[in-house]
Amino acid sequence: MKTAELYRYQIPIETGVVLRHRRLKCREGLLLCLRENGNTGWGEIAPLPEFSQEDLITAEQQTRTWIADWLLQKKAEIEPLAPSVAFGISCALAELRNTLGDHGNYRTAPLCYGDPDALYAKLNRIEGEKVAKMKVGLYEANRDGLLAEMCLTAIPDLKLRLDANRMWTLEKALLFARKISLENRKRIQFIEEPCQTADLSRQFAAETGIAIAWDESVREPDFVVKKEPNLAACVIKPTLVGSIEKCVKLIEQIHQQGMTAVISSSIESSLGLTQLARLAHQYTPNTTPGLDTLNLMQSQLLRSWQGSDLPIADLNSPFITKLAI
Ligand SMILES: O=C(O)CCC(=O)c1ccccc1C(=O)O
Numbered sequence: 009m010k011t012a013e014l015y016r017y018q019i020p021i022e023t024g025v026v027l028r029h030r031r032l033k034c035r036e037g038l039l040l041c042l043r044e045n046g047n048t049g050w051g052e053i054a055p056l057p058e059f060s061q062e063d064l065i066t067a068e069q070q071t072r073t074w075i076a077d078w079l080l081q082k083k084a085e086i087e088p089l090a091p092s093v094a095f096g097i098s099c100a101l102a103e104l105r106n107t108l109g110d111h112g113n114y115r116t117a118p119l120c121y122g123d124p125d126a127l128y129a130k131l132n133r134i135e136g137e138k139v140a141k142m143k144v145g146l147y148e149a150n151r152d153g154l155l156a157e158m159c160l161t162a163i164p165d166l167k168l169r170l171d172a173n174r175m176w177t178l179e180k181a182l183l184f185a186r187k188i189s190l191e192n193r194k195r196i197q198f199i200e201e202p203c204q205t206a207d208l209s210r211q212f213a214a215e216t217g218i219a220i221a222w223d224e225s226v227r228e229p230d231f232v233v234k235k236e237p238n239l240a241a242c243v244i245k246p247t248l249v250g251s252i253e254k255c256v257k258l259i260e261q262i263h264q265q266g267m268t269a270v271i272s273s274s275i276e277s278s279l280g281l282t283q284l285a286r287l288a289h290q291y292t293p294n295t296t297p298g299l300d301t302l303n304l305m306q307s308q309l310l311r312s313w314q315g316s317d318l319p320i321a322d323l324n325s326p327f328i329t330k331l332a333i
């Protein structure tokens with residue numbers, strides 16, 4: 009016997025530094041619950057405005073069509089569906105079939121804003137590898153460089169990930185790099201997409217010796233995983249990429265080429281975020297994932313992120329509405 013339930017959620021959010029000028033006031037999405045033979049699986053389907061190609065209406069339509077086929081035992085393919093839909097459904101199926109381990113990697117790279125005191129406090133709470141992430145490219149390149157240099161100097165065992173989201177010209181990127189001492193550059197694990205084009209980012213890396221990572225590029229239609237000089241990592245945001253199976257294939261290709269695969273948040277609720285932590289534990293066990301986005305929300309949904317004090321909204325909460333199917 010198969011059953012399915014579909015819910016819609018809306019939670020207030022302050023995306024601040026993470027999404028910068030593209031602020032979101034409310035995160036919304038769908039929660040899918042599948043039941044079969046006494047097993048249950050949940051998935052979150054939450055297209056991220058301005059990043060996902062699909063909107064929530066399209067995602068809901070695709071989800072409903074898929075549910076109808078699944079309930080009728082019809083062949084219900086997920087690969088052709090929009091990435092957020094394929095990812096959420098694949099999570100629900102993975103829980104149903106017990107193919108997603110329970111254990112999660114909750115040691116994420118804390119997002120920091122260039123204040124070493126605040127960063128100290130955050131880092132003291134994590135054990136093992138001290139790795140933090142800083143968004144750059146919004147303010148003066150000089151300022152970003154000074155802040156990164158200050159953090160690297162103040163915390164000698166800190167490794168830093170930076171993310172410029174393609175904001176810089178090559179000149180600005182070089183201004184940034186000029187502020188970072190050659191010694192400290194080695195502790196920049198990578199900077200995600202420093203420049204407006206991939207070629208300029210490559211040039212930046214070659215000139216400065218600072219490693220780069222692809223994030224936006226990974227989601228471009230003609231993207232192929234290929235190791236190149238100074239390319240250290242590829243970022244995978246499953247809600248923007250697609251099913252678990254598709255993400256795992258990408259991760260395998262990235263590892264085969266000797267690079268790091270970093271599982272990262274698309275600002276899912278604690279439900280999706282804990283599943284990402286479980287994926288990270290299972291498929292990228294040696295890499296700290298980029299999942300420090302829960303605190304942008306005032307509430308968790310259904311499941312608790314390890315160590316979080318935020319209240320947990322259940323199915324009766326005003327944040328969640330049951331949809332008829
Ligand atoms: O990757 C992380 O560590 C946090 C998530 C993050 O930065 C992000 C979240 C949503 C959309 C885009 C981005 C981004 O990497 O630019």
Ligand SMILES: [Mg+2]
Nearest residue numbers: 171173200223
């Ligand atoms: Mg990024």
